[in-house]
Amino acid sequence: MVHLSNLKANHYDVIVVGAGVIGAAIAYELAQQGVKVALLEKNQPASGASGAAGGMLAAHSEHFAHPELYQLALYSQSLYSKLATDLLEKTGIDIELRTEGFLLPLTKLELQLRHKEPLQADQRYDKTFDENLFPLPNKGHTSASTHNDSKVDRKEWWSPSYLAQVEPHIYAPSGMIYNPDEPQLIPALFNQALVQAAIQHHVDFYPETEVYRLLHSQGKNHITGVITNQGEIYAEQVVLTTGLSTQQLLATEQYSLPLVPVKGELIEVSTSSQYLGHTIYGEGIYIIPKSNHRIWIGATSKPERTDTTVDLSAIAQLLSGAEQFLPAIGSATFERCWSGIRPGTPDELPYLGRIQPLAGLWTASGHYRNGMLLAAGTAKWMAEALINNDTAHIPDCFSPERALQKSKSLSSKSRSTAKGVSTWN
Ligand SMILES: Cc1cc2nc3c(=O)[nH]c(=O)nc-3n(C[C@H](O)[C@H](O)[C@H](O)COP(=O)(O)OP(=O)(O)OC[C@H]3O[C@@H](n4cnc5c(N)ncnc54)[C@H](O)[C@@H]3O)c2cc1C
Helix, strand or coil: CCCHHHCCCCEEEEEEECCCHHHHHHHHHHHHCCCCEEEECCCCCCCCHHHCCCCECCCCCCCCCCHHHHHHHHHHHCCHHHHHHHHHHHHCCCCCCECCCEEEEHHHHHHHHHHCCCCCCCCCCCHHHHHHHCCCCCCCEEECCCCCCCCCCCCEEECHHHHHHHCCCCCCCCCEEEECCCCECCHHHHHHHHHHHHHHCCCEEECCCCEEEEEECCCCCEEEEEEECCEEEEEEEEEECCHHHHHHHHHCCCEECCCEEEEEEEEEEECCCCCCCCEEEECCEEEEECCCCEEEEECCCEECCCCCCCCHHHHHHHHHHHHCCCCCHHHCEEEEEEEEEEEECCCCCCEEEECCCCECEEEEECCHHHHHHHHHHHHHHHHHHHHHCCCCCCCHHHCHHHCCEECCCCCCCCCCCCCCEEEEC
């Protein structure tokens, strides 16, 4: 930890505001390339949405409306294996990247195939797969694709009898689709490891340091630093990775950038022995096995809710969703529940790039329900953009310009009150 009062120099190449996974990943990436970075966080790492996530890196299973986002998701997902190894080596923190893969209910796939929807950029089912899926073969399980290319889905249909051998607690009379290419991790550990690794690469980390406002050059349109609760700090470039709070910080500059809060709740249960080996990814429900016989069940989706309480009805909803696939899960032990606020955008694309009217100001915000998955790729793109002062490699659809508008100032000390995550034991 570094306190501003202890600083010899308070001028940096880049200030990154917000140490969730997005800010921490960018700081780490920049520092590895020799950039002098300050990482500022008003609370602690993982105190925002990043501490509340399920940790799925579901590049194939998520429904991305935009092909560019799907491409970023695939690229980002491909970085995690090496990243997890590097973080372990550098920090000793095991982010518990698990690669057993996902199981998806067949009904969802059947519906999609029957509707014969036109091929999208994120289309996952090639002809071979379609033919293999129907009619269902009567052997144990069958491979959907012979390709061993990470860009080609390697889904398989697992028959009920095969599933019963592998996952005896799952109820799935039509079998399930197995996707080996979807990993998952522990979000808070990932966030902590990124911050620790950034510090090892000489990033100055300032926890409990809240940015109130931006500093300007005399001409007003050039950002030169930030004003915090601990004093002023200067940099050539400032990156807002403040999730939902990016909206409030830009409002102090009389700009509006719409972000949409979507609350989510999860529960954790434990079992006395191994109960589930694969993540179950259903419609509106996911069930994720973690270490020590823990299972996370998530998540609700409540637009415009910014409180971080957990509704009693959420627990009932999640339990009932999980019972579809794990009929006996009700006998597991309740451990805890929590909630967090997903930082959404109206078009469900994150904002990545310059806040154009204010030279030196950037943002990477609005990763909605896939910030864990997108963090690694976002960091690569943003570091390249900041170092070269060039955004040509970032597709235009991610530019904040698409939604940025001039607005009236909210308050000279606009503060976000929501911590973003709360836990009840
Ligand atoms: C219930 C739930 C489940 C999810 N599950 C998944 C999942 O399975 N897979 C997946 O990929 N994604 C998932 N997500 C989404 C993912 O958690 C988010 O997209 C991601 O955490 C966003 O990261 P961030 O760094 O932008 O935001 P945050 O984690 O919110 O970080 C922003 C940080 O900025 C700090 N900050 C704010 N204002 C200031 C200020 N003025 N000064 C200094 N610091 C400030 C905050 O304290 C916070 O730490 C889930 C989210 C939720 C809520």
